Amino acid sequence: MRVRLIYSPEVVEKPVLAEIIAKTGLLINILEAKVNAQKGELVVSIPSTGKRLEEILAMFREAGVRVQKVTKVLQIDYDRCTSCGACISPCPTRALRFGPDWTLEFDEEKCVACRTCVNACPVKAITLL
Numbered sequence: 001m002r003v004r005l006i007y008s009p010e011v012v013e014k015p016v017l018a019e020i021i022a023k024t025g026l027l028i029n030i031l032e033a034k035v036n037a038q039k040g041e042l043v044v045s046i047p048s049t050g051k052r053l054e055e056i057l058a059m060f061r062e063a064g065v066r067v068q069k070v071t072k073v074l075q076i077d078y079d080r081c082t083s084c085g086a087c088i089s090p091c092p093t094r095a096l097r098f099g100p101d102w103t104l105e106f107d108e109e110k111c112v113a114c115r116t117c118v119n120a121c122p123v124k125a126i127t128l129l
């Protein structure tokens, strides 16, 4: 499950993520990070589901971190797509690539719903659901 973690100035310098990884032993993967002295925002992939996932999210909340589940995914309109590639290189997580037949392929697990590809597409073939 992809989750956006929002750190306020009060907690941005605390090693919340490292402590939760150490405590749970989970391999939480960072997909995107924007951090400065004032605030931080990470998109992470947490390899858990159901009750265990909710327990992990509660640990972040108890540590003062706001949690948003990233559930939006993309839709590609293949009737519009001209396989120009303009959306591929700006994608920060390499969620888009060409397949062997130059069809645009999308890896939902890697997508952090940042909209960069939506804005990059010259024919408006990509929408966020």
Ligand code: SF4
Residues within 6 Å of the ligand: 074, 090, 091, 092, 093, 094, 095, 096, 110, 111, 112, 113, 114, 115, 116, 117, 118
């Ligand atoms: S929204 Fe587009 S650019 Fe952003 S991560 Fe997803 S596929 Fe990549």
Ligand code: SF4
Residues within 6 Å of the ligand: 076, 080, 081, 082, 083, 084, 085, 086, 087, 088, 104, 120, 121, 122, 123, 124, 125, 126
């Ligand atoms: S930028 Fe648009 S037209 Fe170009 S490959 Fe991506 S989805 Fe297709």
